[in-house]
Amino acid sequence: MHLLRKSIDGVGTLCFRLVRVFRIPTLILAAAACGAFAVPAAAADPVISNGAFRMGADTLWSKGVIGTGSTVAVLDLGFGGLDASIAAGELPALGMVQRSFDEEFGIEGRTPVGSGTQHGTRMAEILVDVAPGARLLLVNYHTQEEFQDAVDWVITQAPTAVSHSNSFLIPPFDGTGPSAAAVNRAAAAGILWVNSAGNFAERHWTGRASAQGTLFPLEVAPGQVLSYSVTPFGPSSDRVRAELQQRGASGEWDTRTSVVAGSDGAFTDTMVSDGGEWRLRLTQTVGTDSLVRVFSRTVGFGGLAVGDGSVPTPGDAAGSLTVGAVPWTGTNLAPYSSRGPTQDGRQKPDVVGPTYVTANRAWPGTAGTSAATAHVAGAAALIAQEQRTIGGPTDLATLRGRLTGAAFDLGDPGFDPSYGAGMVRLDATPPKVTLAVNDDPRPLLTGIVRDQGTIGEVVVSIDGKRVKSLRSAQVRVRLPRMTAGRHRVVVAASDTSGNRVTTGRWVRGRR
Numbered sequence: 001m002h003l004l005r006k007s008i009d010g011v012g013t014l015c016f017r018l019v020r021v022f023r024i025p026t027l028i029l030a031a032a033a034c035g036a037f038a039v040p041a042a043a044a045d046p047v048i049s050n051g052a053f054r055m056g057a058d059t060l061w062s063k064g065v066i067g068t069g070s071t072v073a074v075l076d077l078g079f080g081g082l083d084a085s086i087a088a089g090e091l092p093a094l095g096m097v098q099r100s101f102d103e104e105f106g107i108e109g110r111t112p113v114g115s116g117t118q119h120g121t122r123m124a125e126i127l128v129d130v131a132p133g134a135r136l137l138l139v140n141y142h143t144q145e146e147f148q149d150a151v152d153w154v155i156t157q158a159p160t161a162v163s164h165s166n167s168f169l170i171p172p173f174d175g176t177g178p179s180a181a182a183v184n185r186a187a188a189a190g191i192l193w194v195n196s197a198g199n200f201a202e203r204h205w206t207g208r209a210s211a212q213g214t215l216f217p218l219e220v221a222p223g224q225v226l227s228y229s230v231t232p233f234g235p236s237s238d239r240v241r242a243e244l245q246q247r248g249a250s251g252e253w254d255t256r257t258s259v260v261a262g263s264d265g266a267f268t269d270t271m272v273s274d275g276g277e278w279r280l281r282l283t284q285t286v287g288t289d290s291l292v293r294v295f296s297r298t299v300g301f302g303g304l305a306v307g308d309g310s311v312p313t314p315g316d317a318a319g320s321l322t323v324g325a326v327p328w329t330g331t332n333l334a335p336y337s338s339r340g341p342t343q344d345g346r347q348k349p350d351v352v353g354p355t356y357v358t359a360n361r362a363w364p365g366t367a368g369t370s371a372a373t374a375h376v377a378g379a380a381a382l383i384a385q386e387q388r389t390i391g392g393p394t395d396l397a398t399l400r401g402r403l404t405g406a407a408f409d410l411g412d413p414g415f416d417p418s419y420g421a422g423m424v425r426l427d428a429t430p431p432k433v434t435l436a437v438n439d440d441p442r443p444l445l446t447g448i449v450r451d452q453g454t455i456g457e458v459v460v461s462i463d464g465k466r467v468k469s470l471r472s473a474q475v476r477v478r479l480p481r482m483t484a485g486r487h488r489v490v491v492a493a494s495d496t497s498g499n500r501v502t503t504g505r506w507v508r509g510r511r
Ligand SMILES: [Ca+2]
Pocket: 409, 410, 411, 412, 413, 414, 415, 416, 419, 420, 421, 422
């Protein structure tokens, strides 16, 4: 449950029991919480992504900053389920521009392995949650060639930002490939390109292939899809054969599909497991022991996975603001979130965003660096409007600087290879706490916690020992009897963006 706040009378009565934020950023409070307000019955009952509150977007909504005047292009493989999303009130019925570059399947699109997809629709829902005033362009493609055409069209539309939550597993992964070049064209045109780092930290391996064959046992359930991208990095004449093998009835390994990859990489044919035992075999056929990079679209490498270097393209582009993922309730990188360095040694991701959110009740727990990316693009749309409001610059360097400069540091201190600059943060102001303690034998601690964003946790401790944890703005805690002498009562209040303040009082014990 989110904790939202609204002053409902002239003396600052605060209600924190949640409620709903509608598509216009009027904070409407539950009748149960405040009595004076009834919640209007909505035809649809949309839900706001938890990640918006994690970033502190509500601090800007309450100032009327909802992304008005900003355009964001959501670039994706497909937008299935748009009508249902609009009917559920999760996307606006009017104002979204649709443009398909997928020659075969149109705006609905397909995944890389040919399935229908609602991925782009989920991303658009998150964007609308963070920046409900932004104008959306929904643009899809399937091939890398179509992607480049899509980017060139998007550039003509001059959006504030692009939200692209997809990757190509096509080398060279050093920021110079064709999709990275397209991203850099957008950046050169002044557009903030926000790209997912990828969900490949557990589905990536790099190491040496050998002439004898390097083997990867695969844990594959029946019906599971197998699809691999294989690239040797060495002399251009080097070749590595990748074979997907299944153990036959008599115990020998049968090669079910095989491909030979050079420095421009190759994909294995997509296989669907019918059960049994599977393995991937990499064999150096030309050259000696090439360094090989393998991405799996589907099945993880388990204990053999190599998280470092698992950012595909175009998250490798210098012009991309590349986004890793942290669950919205936590501070630890999602285990799948791809990490740098790039093939040429640059650090990615640039920032992390919130994930594992619900932006549509029918799709709880939307995860991945995809969801994180859409949140960050929405944040950019808000910052751009805020800048216009104050007459400040809205150029790419300013937006990028705001997103990285105000990020909440996570992981190792400072910029690091897992979190980049940290979690994108729109609320950088800690809560304010007013406190009083009476002198009862068991003192009553009372207080109010105020924040422009959403209150996360309020912790009461005595002499460093936690006695109570609250998630409300109203503090009313009966403290235990304390021994004679002075004791320090501290209230530590944090908002959901991680900003924290501590306020203390000395209390005399009487026991
Ligand atoms: Ca850090």
